[in-house]
Amino acid sequence: MKEFKVTPIRNGTVIDHITMGMALKVLKIIGVAEDVSSTVSVLMHVPSKKAGWKDIVKIEDRELDPKELDRIALISPNATINIIRDYNVAEKFVVEVPNVVKGVMKCSNPGCITNQNEPVEPEFVVESKKPITLRCVYCDRLTTEIAENIQ
Amino acid sequence: MSTDFKGMDVVSIRDFSREQIEHVLRLAEKMVPIAKGEERSVMLEGRILGTVFYEPSTRTRLSFESAMSRLGGKCLGFGEPKISSVAKGETLADTIRMIDSYCDAIVLRHTQEGAARLAGHFARKPVINAGDGAGQHPTQTMLDLFTIRKEKKKIEGNHVVIVGDLKYGRTVHSLSEALAMFGAELTFVAPPNLQIPKEHLKAIEAMGHKPKISSTLGEALKDADVLYVTRIQKERFPDLAEYQKVAGTYRIDMPMLKDVKSDLIIMHPLPRVGEIAPEVDETPHAKYFEQAFNGVPVRMALLGLVLGGLK
DSSP states (O other), X not given: OOOOSSOOOSSEEEEXXXXXXXXXXXXXXXXTTTOOSSOEEEEEEEEETTTEEEEXXXXXXXXXXXXXXXXXXXHOTTXXXXXXXXXXXXXXXXXXXXXXXXXXXXXXXXXXXXXXXOSOOOEEEEEEETTEEEEETTTOOEEOOOGGGBO | OOSOOTTOOBOOGGGSOHHHHHHHHHHHHHHHHXXXXXXXOXXXXXXXXXXXXXXXXXXXXXXXHHHHHXXXXXXXXXXXXXXXXXXXXXXXXXXXXXXXXXXXXXXXEESSBTHHHHHHHHOSSOEEEEEETTSOOHHHHHHHHHHHHHHHSOSTTOEEEEESXXXXXXXXXXXXXXXXXXXXXEEEEOOGGGSOOHHHHHHHHHTTOOOEEESOSHHHHHXXXXXXXXXXXXXXXXXXXXXXXXXXXXXXXXXXXXXXOTTOEEEOOSOOSSSBOGGGGGSTTBOHHHHHHHHHHHHHHHHHHHTTSOO
16 A cells, blocks of 8 residues: 555645745744644655755645745745645745735844834844845844744 | 935934935034024924933933024923833833824934834834934934044045944944945954944945954054044953953053054044043044034934924
8 A cells, every 4th residue: 555644635735845944933833833623744854856855834724824924935935835725736836035024023132122012013124035134124133043033 | 315304213324325414414514603502593493302311311312402402492301211101111102102292303212222213103203313222323423424524524535443342332333334335444443252243344345345353453543534432331241350451452542642643533422431541632633522512513403404494
């Protein structure tokens, strides 16, 4: 009998080509810890023709919203999103790093006013997409430590 | 970029083009007689400036108040958050919204970086950053540029040596970027653990400059046109003996000035704590007290511009 590591899903989203080691961060972004009503499969350290190694996440019965896609793009800019409907790939696209990032991550500068109890969402301008470098709109701090600061 | 400043926030020197800064400096020149009390002005009569200081300040706060008063306006605010609602835990956003309704422009000094940008989001009136944590202090930069231009006739081509705490000193970061924009040559002198942060160095290099980096003053001082001294703070050193050793190395005294250019000017944002020996005050090199005065005309020009009294 042929052994599948992970079976195809009927409806949902397959996030492929995740930067190796980032799968658990992706799970955190899509909030599976709090809200699990269907199967989530995680593959880590999978051989990849493009990048050598990659991670994959499959979420059944769920499509992602734009904010979640922005977050994934920041930690894994080459990730591919496959939206599956009735076992077929209904849509397929590579995530896109946005030009402005709002409410997605906190500022890496502990002295930044946005890390205090103020009624604002942290906001960043993407200064460079390779490597991803963000500049805080408030304190001007540049950061490349995205995964550590994703909220 | 236009030179219409009415209603504009003054948060970071990076928000200004060279043309805009030159415009402020030209207007500041015209403000000097009023700043000295030789001429009178009612340009901002009936206008109120809110001065909101979450951190102690002598020069910045007093020079803003002097500038507003010299132009016929009035000030209100606090210089000690312990006696305001801030002590009860009020957010900066709420404090700003409240003060915004009592005045025509707000000057803010805060302990946190990015505070002025945040205040700008919540205030309808113009917000002027008077220092946000280790971040920006744009009016200090403008008065520093004004001082160099006044003493040296131009900024471009001057060799400016900046010494002291270049890592945490907030005046240094915006000043060095602005000096590079104006085409000055830069040398940064500091102990390795207090050297200029890489991101500022990168920003300067991106403007086509190659600043010199050194841990000793000796050689750099010989062909310097401007020596900009900043304070080395004791709390940055875990060991007091180490602090004393480092601070002593950069102390400017008469023997150190033996071989300098005759028209070298020495600047310091003040307060100084022993970085410059008192006998240097009497030499023609010392310009730090003029520099402190220059805060008044520069801030008058900015207040006039953002409140629409000047164009």
